Amino acid sequence: MQVSETRVRSILTRTSGYLRGVTSHSLQPYRGCSYGRSLCGVGCYVRHNGWLTRGAAWGSFLEARINAAEAYLEGVERERRWARRSRGGFAVFLSSSTDPFVPQERKLGVTRSVLEAMLVEPPDTLVLQTHSARVAEQRELVCALAERCSLRVHVSIESDVDRLPGLPPPASSVAERMAAARVLHDAGVFVVVTVSPLLPIRDPGRFFDRVAEAADAVVIDHFIGGDGTSDGSRTSRTGLPAAMAAVDPESPTLAYRDRIVAIARERLPGRVGVGPHGFAARYGDAPAERA
Numbered sequence: 001m002q003v004s005e006t007r008v009r010s011i012l013t014r015t016s017g018y019l020r021g022v023t024s025h026s027l028q029p030y031r032g033c034s035y036g037r038s039l040c041g042v043g044c045y046v047r048h049n050g051w052l053t054r055g056a057a058w059g060s061f062l063e064a065r066i067n068a069a070e071a072y073l074e075g076v077e078r079e080r081r082w083a084r085r086s087r088g089g090f091a092v093f094l095s096s097s098t099d100p101f102v103p104q105e106r107k108l109g110v111t112r113s114v115l116e117a118m119l120v121e122p123p124d125t126l127v128l129q130t131h132s133a134r135v136a137e138q139r140e141l142v143c144a145l146a147e148r149c150s151l152r153v154h155v156s157i158e159s160d161v162d163r164l165p166g167l168p169p170p171a172s173s174v175a176e177r178m179a180a181a182r183v184l185h186d187a188g189v190f191v192v193v194t195v196s197p198l199l200p201i202r203d204p205g206r207f208f209d210r211v212a213e214a215a216d217a218v219v220i221d222h223f224i225g226g227d228g229t230s231d232g233s234r235t236s237r238t239g240l241p242a243a244m245a246a247v248d249p250e251s252p253t254l255a256y257r258d259r260i261v262a263i264a265r266e267r268l269p270g271r272v273g274v275g276p277h278g279f280a281a282r283y284g285d286a287p288a289e290r291a
Contacts, residue, residue: 001034002061003104006146009119011114012079013212015093018228022280023091023127024083028096029073029110031063032056035171040131040156042167043240046226062104069113076121082123082136091125092118099171101134115141117136117175122148127279129154129194133172136180137185152281154192154219155181156234158200182214193262194279196221197235198257200247208267213217218264222257226275234286 012025015195019026031052035041038057045060065071083090094100100111115138120128128135128142135142143246145151154226157177162170172180178193185191193215199208214231223240225230232252235241250259257274264272273283 001059002056004061005064005066005108006031006094007067008065008071009074011065011068012075013057014079014082018226019093019096019279023093023125024087024089025066025079025091025123026093026096027067027106027112027114028095028098029065030098030102031065032061032106033059033074033098034062035094035099036060036133038131038168039162039164039170040158042243043223044236045239048237049097049144052097062102062108063109065109066108066110068110069117071239071285072114072117073121076123080121080123086218090124091126091127093127094097095129095130099130099132100128101132101138103131105134112138112141117146119148122272125150125151125152129156130198131154131156131177132154133176133180136183137160139189141186142189142212143187149224152190153181153184154194154279155184155215156194156196157181157211158195159196160201160203160210161199161247163276164199164247165175166239167243178210185214185216190216190217190233192217192273192281194219194221195260197223197226197240198251200244200251200262201260204260204263205267208264212262212271217273217278217281217283219273219275220257220261220264220267221275221278222254223252224254224257 080090193211223235227234241252250256
């Protein structure tokens, strides 16, 4: 893993594509991701983004944007005005192409500095998205932010098992992430478990019962339509679909997603979102979109 530091001129990116209907902006405290060689990195859509990877293997580099907090404060007034005028509100997704709580964050503190800057100049809405249980270490700061803006913490838990055949382990175990979600939920933070991308679930009923205790809502997103392509072609170039099929042959299909969504809605009525609508905090019983 090559770790480097850089300074950026701006840190708030106006959203397009999948995120356009979710938030007005995204914010990446790092370029690259230390979890790129873990389970979540196998199907991560960012690995196909040559502009971000610059020819390097996904999971082999991490570039810390050490002035991210300063850049946020410099640009926040301008971007807030634009977002309220053009998008109906200033909402930030942190993060969509890295993880805010990579292991190096403990030393570098880039994400923490951004969150502290947001206490001074809060967005209208903040979505804090992570695959790591380390988010619970920032409980006090997250709780303080929840008093300053509409805050949702999204904890990705894609399955009730930690391993798929032939693939690496996750960044944090299912049990660790479920416990982290519960810690924040019990502290009064609005927590969403994002089952994204949806992987085979051994016992869906029990899984969603656990989610119901640890979170306020759940979002289910399949790689078909969820990886930036309508047919899941990016993910199809990886080993993820074959590993999924080895566990449950139906799991690489939207029929599997629809079956899992139905079970989730039985366990969490009115608290289930699907795809981009779910990431935008629209929960309910509307039919899942077909790719």
